[in-house]
């Protein structure tokens with residue numbers, strides 16, 4: 001098994017000091033902020049439902065449905081927004 005990544009695949013945040021998780025869409029390891037943004041993505045409910053069905057059918061190694069172009073651009077907008085708003 002490969003080592004847990006040290007940086008968020010999507011926004012490059014260091015995962016040394018912030019929680020990380022696996023994407024519901026694919027096998028990306030992402031930071032908690034990216035995970036929260038992912039929950040608002042257009043395909044999120046679909047991705048979660050398909051994963052649930054895969055596990056129900058005995059597939060515990062489901063790789064995810066993947067990100068649609070809509071999801072990719074949605075998440076890109078969210079990340080751009082994050083940088084634009086200082087906090």
Ligand SMILES: [Zn+2]
Nearest residue numbers: 008011031034
């Ligand atoms: Zn991130």
